[in-house]
Amino acid sequence: MTEFAFAPPPVPFVPVAGGRRFAVRRIFCVGRNYADHAREMGHDPEREPPFFFCKPADAVLHDGATLPYPQGTQELHHEGELVVAIGGAGRNIDTGSALGHVFGYAAGNDLTRRDLQARAKALGRPWDMAKGFDGSALIGEISPAERIGHPARGRITLSVNGAPRQEADLADQIWSVPEIIAHLSALVALAPGDLVMTGTPAGVGALVPGDLCRTQIEGLAPAELRIGEGGPPQAG
């Protein structure tokens, strides 16, 4: 058998409640999925179909991790989000069967280098370097759908050092989880290991070294990270 030129990298994973690991394949993110957040970013929520961007699988950060303040930015922002873990393959999935492709749910934080994003938007360039940097995808422990069902409503909050910054209800999402899966699977074939970060409510804001940032969603394990001084990410 032909050998690899170097040892294959470790498989990124997210812990699952009860002890297993969810191997991460890809991370998709939905943009502007809460009307109030779309408005705070200067957009009209009524007229826009969902759009997607990606983060690398190895951008995953576990609950309890310290993220050294990322390089290349002066404006690191938090975005608390519901994360959907895909457990069943499919494309062109209809909304009626979409939930059958879901393995479970987690709380997460779509960390964003807002200054780089603003520059990319102004120049009509991709968001990859604003959204897909090392440690940019905090994903909390996954609760399997077979245990908790499929949360269509419930409080989602994000706090920094205990002070509330973001608060909404999952029912406020413009596009529901089945609709997101239907739209996304019309663009790519979904597969077990894919994660979908489903968008953030209003109230995004800056994080600085020393901050403790916690995303909490009713019925799910919280996802927390601390911001450290600059340097490579450290495991949780």
Ligand SMILES: CC(=O)CC(=O)C(=O)O
């Ligand atoms: C404007 C954004 O940063 C998009 C996004 O990540 C979200 O709405 O969530």
